[in-house]
Amino acid sequence: MDLLVLGGTEFVGRAVVKAALERGWKVTVFHRGRHAAPEGARVLTGDRTGGAAGLTALDEGRWDAVVDTWSAAPGAVRDTARMLHGRTGAYAYVSSRSVYGYPTPAPLDESAPVVGADGEDYAAVKRGGEVAAQRVYGDRALLVRAGLILGPDENVGRLPWWLGRIARGGEVLAPGPWELPLQYIDARDLAGWTLDAVAAGLGGAYNVVSPPGHTTMGELLEECVRATGSDAVLRWAPPEVVLGAGIEPWTQLPVWMPPGEDHETMHGGDVGKALGAGLVCRPVRDTVADTWSWLSSLTSPPPHRPDRPPVGLPPELEREALAALGAA
Known part of the structure; x- marks a missing residue:
């Protein structure tokens, strides 16, 4: 596959890039240039906080899938999703289980109520990113709701x-x-599952974290x-x-x-849906x-x-x- 990673130089994004390269995929990384991308990736630079002017490096090109690790104001997800629509087959947004309303008793599955998307706290901006991706890609938007993430490059x-x-x-x-x-997820297991999911054409929300008591x-x-x-x-x-x-x-x-x-x-999150879609936790x-x-x-x-x-x-x-x- 030909993959575009928005981010891709730190922790989860870096794990996604490394995993894709290990599979022999072609990988393009779009980032601000503050950190070196993994060797073997094609690099494009820009600033997603700068609106359309910061995205000019993405004006051309087609990809089979996009993985977006953005965790700030959701307008950046909106702008890139719109810009890439029609030029990529799938859009995976690495979100968070923080989007669920609090408190939500266990077991918490993907049908649990979510927070509003209009605030500025972490949960709201992650939910805003989900909404932005879904407005452009609909059911094809893959929402990777990660929990606690650990592993190398943390x-x-x-x-x-x-x-x-x-x-x-x-x-x-x-x-x-x-x-x-x-309950946590190794960044490498998160990356591997996400790549499997976009290759399989999955969409919708998934809790991606280890089973309770892992x-x-x-x-x-x-x-x-x-x-x-x-x-x-x-x-x-x-x-x-x-x-x-x-x-x-x-x-x-x-x-x-x-x-x-x-x-x-x-x-205490319910991860049956992700396990059924192939999630394996080391x-x-x-x-x-x-x-x-x-x-x-x-x-x-x-x-x-x-x-x-x-x-x-x-x-x-x-x-x-x-x-x-x-x-x-």
Whole structure:
């Protein structure tokens, strides 16, 4: 196939480009030129925030499919979808499970209510991108509603933070319970499924994330210890100890949410539709080990998206929580 990737130089987009090249597909990457595209891709540059003037590099050309990873104002999706209509067979928009209304009890499938598309928060702009793609491509628009995304090239910092912290060793605050189920998708599995889906001509919305309980908080952190070869000792703390120390779930302790409504919404999604369409999720051990190998290969700090706040637990907060745990 002849594929156009809008983005394609960081994390998910990069995984899509690499996977397509490995299949022997022809790949064109359209981006702002801030990061190098994977070797083997044809590169076009432009700025989607600049309206029609920023899209002139796309004035000519035909592609079998487009994969769009845009996550800002949906007008960029609207403009490129309109411009490419009639010159591409399929349009896949990498969206998010954040588009569902909150709270939505598990199991949350694709029929659940979604948020409005008029706001400026992450959920609204992702929903706006979906609407923009559907207005142009109708039922042929593939809406890839990803959940938590991990894996090599991560530029948000969640799994890299845990790996870095555990690599330093010593007592590590491990937010429990150990058996807390997690639902995520390796960026490479997301990429592979998306390419299979556009090749098969699929359209509509799909929750693309691992089945609930694909791994647990305990297994994830133990695999971090294994991958790094660290002497770290995981000190498992009940949620009330973590929260009582004033620690913020998800941001200061990446990935983790205590049991309850937030956790059910994030980690209780129904993925039967994607599984039925061929989704396969690799073991957490592979995701963790490959992410550590990637981090270890870097000669500079890992990438971080400028539109996302830093994640991680300040050392002083960790010490206070560990002290409280020891006194409990």
